[in-house]
Amino acid sequence: MPIKPTPKKKPWQEERVVQGRRLHDNSKFYNARRWRKVSKAYKAANPLCECLDCKQKGLVKEANVTDHIRGLQFLLDNNLDPYSFKELQAMNSSCHNKKSGRDAHKNKIK
Numbered sequence: 001m002p003i004k005p006t007p008k009k010k011p012w013q014e015e016r017v018v019q020g021r022r023l024h025d026n027s028k029f030y031n032a033r034r035w036r037k038v039s040k041a042y043k044a045a046n047p048l049c050e051c052l053d054c055k056q057k058g059l060v061k062e063a064n065v066t067d068h069i070r071g072l073q074f075l076l077d078n079n080l081d082p083y084s085f086k087e088l089q090a091m092n093s094s095c096h097n098k099k100s101g102r103d104a105h106k107n108k109i110k
Helices: 033-045 051-056 070-078 091-108
Strands: 063-069 088-091
Touching: 033 088, 051 070, 051 091, 063 070, 063 091, 088 091
Parallel strands: none
Antiparallel strands: 063 088
8 A cells, every 4th residue: 555655844944824814724625635626627517707797798718716606714614515516616817816805805894
C-alpha cells in the first residue's frame, strides 16, 4: 500500500492567516480533493456564466469559477450541504470578484 507523503514545512514560508475582510479561513475546504472534484464536475455540466448580470445583459461568457450562491459560511452555519449542485453557480472570474466584493462590503454598511 502506498504511503501518503508528509507535507514539508518550508522554514521561510509563514503560516497563512485570515486577512482583512475574511472572518473565516476556508482554505482547507477549498483545497480539499472533494471540493475540487465537485467544482470541476459542476463547471463541466454548466460551462457558461450563470450570474444575473450576464443573464440580464444577454452575455455569453465561459465560466471558470464555481461559486456558492448563498456563501460557504452561511451553508456551514445552517448545516446545509456545501457540495449540493442547488447551492452552486458557475461564473467567470470578473463576475465572481464583483459578487464577492459586494458580499464582503454589505457586512460593513450599517
